[in-house]
Amino acid sequence: MTPETLPAATPPRDLELTIGPAAHGGHFVARHEGRVVFVRHGLPGERVRARLTDAGEKAKFWRADVVEVLEPSPSRVPHFWAPADALKAGARGRLPVGGAEFGHISLAEQRLLKAGIFSEQLARLGGMDRDVTVEVPANESTDGLGWRTRVSFSVAPGGRLAMHPHRSDDLIPVQEMPLASAAINALRLWEVDFTGADRVEVAAPAAGGPPLVLVIPSAGTHPRTLARIASEVGAAADAGAGETVSVAAWNPESHELTRLRGRTWVREHAAGHEYRVTGAGFWQIHRSAPEVLVNAVLQGLDIQPGERVADLFAGAGLFTAPLADAAGADGHVLSVEGSPGTSRDARKNLFAAGQVEVVQGRVDRVLRSRESRLDAVLLDPPRTGAGRVVVDQISAAGPRAVGYVSCDPASFARDLAWFREAGWELDTLRVFDLYPHTHHMESFAVLRRP
Incomplete structure (x- = not known):
C-alpha cells in the first residue's frame, strides 16, 4: 500500500486531558495535540481521563465524556442520580443519562459557570461586554431538586420509561427522576408497561390538581392498547399518589388529542390568573x-x-x-x-x-x-x-x-x-x-x- 492509501490513524478511545473553561451547551473545552475536545461532566482545572464519543481524524473538534477524575476540582460533588453519573456509567462502559449534566458540580459553582457562559455569548455573538449575575428563585430548594413540573420520557423495549444519553439513540430505563416534582415521581409511572408508545410526557401543576400523562403512540398502536396504558397509569397513580390522574394520547403529525382518562388539560396558576394548558402546550417547567x-x-x-x-x-x-x-x-x-x-x-x-x-x-x-x-x-x-x-x-x-x-x-x-x-x-x-x-x-x- 502506498502512503496515500493507508487508512487514517484511529484516535485513542481514552484521553488524559486538562479541562479548560466552560462552553455553552454543557461542555468544557480541552485540547489534545492542538485539537479542541468538548468534554462533558468535567470542571475547569481538573485532570481527567475522558472517553471519546465523537471523533474523526479530519474533524475540527472531538467530543468526550469524563470517565475518571485524576485531579478533582474543589467544586466537584457526588452526583445525586446514579444513571446520570458519568463516572459510574463510564466504569460500566456505558454513557450517562442526559438531563442532569451539571449534577457533579456544587450549586454555587454552577451559577458562577452559567454567569460566565452568558457573558461569553454576549461578547462573542452580541458584540458587547457585560458582567452577569445569576439570580436564584426565593423558594428554590437547597439541593436544587424537585423543581420540574414537566418531564418527557422515551419508552424502552419492554415498555419501561427510559431516557437517552446526550447525542445518543441508546435508551436507559429509569426508576426515578430527581429533578421532577414529588407529584410526578409519586405517580409511579416506572411500574407501567408503556408498550405501544414512543414517548410519554408528564405535567403536574405547581399549585396542585390532577396531573396529565400524555402518551405519544407508536405507529399503528391499537386503541385497546392505549386504553390498557391509561388503566395501568391510573392504577399506579392511585397506589402511589392517591390522586386522580388524567391520560391522553397525542399524535404529533395530525395534532389529534384523544382523551383516555380524566381530561386533556391541566390547570395552572400565576400572578393571580388561572390558565388552561392542553396536551403538549407549552408552560414553564420550573x-x-x-x-x-x-x-x-x-x-x-x-x-x-x-x-x-x-x-x-x-x-x-x-x-x-x-x-x-x-x-x-x-x-x-x-x-x-x-x-x-x-x-x-x-x-x-x-x-x-x-x-x-x-x-x-x-x-x-x-x-x-x-x-x-x-x-x-x-x-x-x-x-x-x-x-x-x-x-x-x-x-x-x-x-x-x-x-x-x-x-x-x-x-x-x-x-x-x-x-x-x-x-x-x-x-x-x-x-x-x-x-x-x-x-x-x-x-x-x-x-x-x-
Missing part, C-alpha cells in the same frame, strides 16, 4: 418560573394604562393576562402564537379580557400584515430565537421598550446584535437559574432606544 418571569416582565416594561402592547410567541397567555391588566380596558394587547392548540388555550384563558386580541399564526407573518404602532413589545421565542426578520419588524413598530424572555443565551445574543444594529441598547438584563443541575438558564432583558 415550579417558580411563571411568577419569577411575570414579575420581571411587569417591572421591566412598566406598562401604562391605555398602551398598545404585543406579546409575541405568547403561548397560553402567561404574560398576556398580566400585561392586559396593566394596559387596562383602554389599552390593547395583541397575543401571537403559532401553535393552533396553544392559541386555542389562549382564547379560553383570555376570553374575559376585551382588550386582548388573540391571533394564531407565525409571528413574522402576523407582524407583516399590520402597520400599527406599538408602545411596548414582549417576545418569548423558542430556543432558536426570534430571527432577524422579526427583530426588524419589531423595530419598525416603534415601541418605547422591548422585553425579551429567552431560554438560550446564544440565540438571545445573536438577536441582540441585530437589535443593536437597528439602534437599540440593552438596558436591563436579568439571568435566572431556573434549571439547576443542567447547563440551561432563563433570562429577561429590556431593550430601549437611546
